[in-house]
Amino acid sequence: MSILQLSFYAFSVVLVFAATMVVTIRNPVKSALFLVLAFFSAACIWITLQAEFLAIVLVLVYVGAVMVLFLFVVMMLDIDLARLQAGFTRYLPLGSLVAVLLVIEIALVLYGSFGADKFHNPPLQGAQYSNSKALGVQLYTQYVYAFEIAAFILLVAIIAAIALTMRKRPDTKHNTPGEQVQVRRADRLRIVPMKPEKPAGSEGAES
Amino acid sequence: MIHEYYLSLTGWIPGPLQYFIWTMMKIVLIIGPLMLCVAYFTFAERKVIGYMQTRVGPNRVGPKGWLQPIADALKLMMKEVIIPNKSNRYLFLIAPVLSLAPALAAWAVIPFTDTLVLADIDASLLYVLALTSMGVYGVIVAGWASNSKYAFLGAMRSAAQIVAYEIAMGFALVGVLMVAGSLNLREIVLHQSGGFWEWYWLPLLPLFVVYFISGVAETNRAPFDVAEGESEIVAGFHVEYSGMGFAVFFLAEYANMILIAALTVLMFLGGWLPPVELAPFTWLPGLFWFGAKTAAVAFLFLWFRATFPRYRYDQIMRLGWKVLIPVTLVWIVVIGIGKFYTPFSFFFG
Numbered sequence: 001m002s003i004l005q006l007s008f009y010a011f012s013v014v015l016v017f018a019a020t021m022v023v024t025i026r027n028p029v030k031s032a033l034f035l036v037l038a039f040f041s042a043a044c045i046w047i048t049l050q051a052e053f054l055a056i057v058l059v060l061v062y063v064g065a066v067m068v069l070f071l072f073v074v075m076m077l078d079i080d081l082a083r084l085q086a087g088f089t090r091y092l093p094l095g096s097l098v099a100v101l102l103v104i105e106i107a108l109v110l111y112g113s114f115g116a117d118k119f120h121n122p123p124l125q126g127a128q129y130s131n132s133k134a135l136g137v138q139l140y141t142q143y144v145y146a147f148e149i150a151a152f153i154l155l156v157a158i159i160a161a162i163a164l165t166m167r168k169r170p171d172t173k174h175n176t177p178g179e180q181v182q183v184r185r186a187d188r189l190r191i192v193p194m195k196p197e198k199p200a201g202s203e204g205a206e207s
Numbered sequence: 208m209i210h211e212y213y214l215s216l217t218g219w220i221p222g223p224l225q226y227f228i229w230t231m232m233k234i235v236l237i238i239g240p241l242m243l244c245v246a247y248f249t250f251a252e253r254k255v256i257g258y259m260q261t262r263v264g265p266n267r268v269g270p271k272g273w274l275q276p277i278a279d280a281l282k283l284m285m286k287e288v289i290i291p292n293k294s295n296r297y298l299f300l301i302a303p304v305l306s307l308a309p310a311l312a313a314w315a316v317i318p319f320t321d322t323l324v325l326a327d328i329d330a331s332l333l334y335v336l337a338l339t340s341m342g343v344y345g346v347i348v349a350g351w352a353s354n355s356k357y358a359f360l361g362a363m364r365s366a367a368q369i370v371a372y373e374i375a376m377g378f379a380l381v382g383v384l385m386v387a388g389s390l391n392l393r394e395i396v397l398h399q400s401g402g403f404w405e406w407y408w409l410p411l412l413p414l415f416v417v418y419f420i421s422g423v424a425e426t427n428r429a430p431f432d433v434a435e436g437e438s439e440i441v442a443g444f445h446v447e448y449s450g451m452g453f454a455v456f457f458l459a460e461y462a463n464m465i466l467i468a469a470l471t472v473l474m475f476l477g478g479w480l481p482p483v484e485l486a487p488f489t490w491l492p493g494l495f496w497f498g499a500k501t502a503a504v505a506f507l508f509l510w511f512r513a514t515f516p517r518y519r520y521d522q523i524m525r526l527g528w529k530v531l532i533p534v535t536l537v538w539i540v541v542i543g544i545g546k547f548y549t550p551f552s553f554f555f556g
Binding site for chain 2: 065069
């Protein structure tokens with residue numbers, strides 16, 4: 001067995017293990033962390049396929065940004081496990097029906113069209129091959145319209161999300177940094193000339 | 208030459224294992240000096256800030272205090288590692304590792320000179336960006352696993368901050384790769400050759416500033432150190448850590464600072480290239496120039512800490528989202544125009 005095969009199996013074992021843990025573990029934070037591990041192992045497998053751009057972007061986007069935000073939210077949630085598990089038997093029949101349907105659908109798709117003999121290995125590229133460059137050329141020439149449309153859909157989604165959540169709340173303390181910076185002493189401070197409380201010369205006697 | 212001697216010495220070992228040991232030796236040769244630099248960087252910090260505040264800093268252990276970092280390391284190793292009762296044991300123990308490992312792994316692609324690089328991979332710029340973005344997990348996991356309010360507050364602040372500044376950092380790197388036309392750090396440096404006016408700090412000045420500010424924010428250093436915020440949340444995410452666990456977080460923070468300094472040097476300050484391609488400057492080896500520039504940039508981290516008061520949390524978010532990101536977006540368009548309109552192309556090479 002070559003090093004490449006060895007690393008493929010090692011990462012695959014970790015990937016399958018992590019993916020199983022994501023759905024079986026009870027604690028949602030640990031589940032999210034196992035999802036991070038699964039992403040990372042998948043990225044490692046892509047590296048063995050010489051798809052280093054995809055692998056690094058998977059780590060950069062999903063591990064570095066998306067899952068951080070996800071963990072951020074999951075950690076803030078107050079999840080009551082007992083209440084979540086209360087309806088288990090009630091939803092079991094419907095849930096198992098959906099599960100069976102899913103398994104049948106996947107089997108129908110995969111049966112007869114999937115297997116090691118159906119797909120031959122992609123040819124190994126030389127040391128000069130640059131996956132990032134190849135992907136870039138494809139994206140910006142052949143698939144440029146699809147790429148741009150996808151980008152616009154994402155932009156619309158961002159604007160929609162902001163528009164939906166943006167609302168004025170009267171009870172929040174909001175301050176304008178520009179005004180804060182421009183504050184001068186005269187705006188906040190008033191110096192009042194005042195006569196001393198005690199007549200001059202009486203300090204010595206007290207101390 | 209050394210490689211050939213090694214091959215003749217270990218000819219009896221099977222090929223892959225031989226290669227493995229050789230690579231391991233190279234890794235040790237990078238990590239060893241790096242750890243030494245980290246140790247003496249903590250010493251430099253205490254000395255520099257000391258003198259900036261008209262103190263002398265540590266001067267008791269060894270001559271002029273030079274053995275202070277060794278003493279600190281020994282002390283931390285001797286201390287008991289306390290695991291809080293209600294903490295999540297495994298995550299609590301794995302968090303320091305998660306924070307140190309990316310900080311060290313990123314050094315694999317850093318070219319110290321033209322030839323001195325462990326892995327000269329094609330997309331090394333992206334690799335570094337991906338690994339530095341993973342450092343946040345150490346902080347988040349530590350904050351959550353500690354099961355402590357202060358630690359959790361620190362982790363939440365750090366997560367929001369790193370996600371915000373990572374975008375600005377990524378856009379700054381987009382500018383670099385547009386001008387250099389390569390994702391490989393070695394080629395990016397070679398593209399800057401010719402003298403200090405050819406380095407990217409000049410055509411990419413806004414991105415240089417944005418990158419360095421984001422770098423300071425990503426390493427949770429003053430003035431962006433709300434994740435630790437001594438005066439508000441004691442020590443933030445690592446408040447429950449003691450002994451070696453604390454030391455590993457400390458190591459990670461300083462290794463990250465040196466990494467950001469090295470990356471700034473590679474992308475904007477010409478890496479190992481001498482400032483002027485003339486006789487007295489070119490006599491010195493590239494490693495010297497790389498080290499000297501990195502040390503100069505790393506000094507800025509210490510200077511910042513002694514100078515600036517801590518940002519308020521909403522100010523940090525405002526600076527990241529409303530100032531730095533728009534600046535990078537505008538400058539990327541400027542580079543794009545500059546590269547394709549011939550009157551400006553001398554500037555953006």
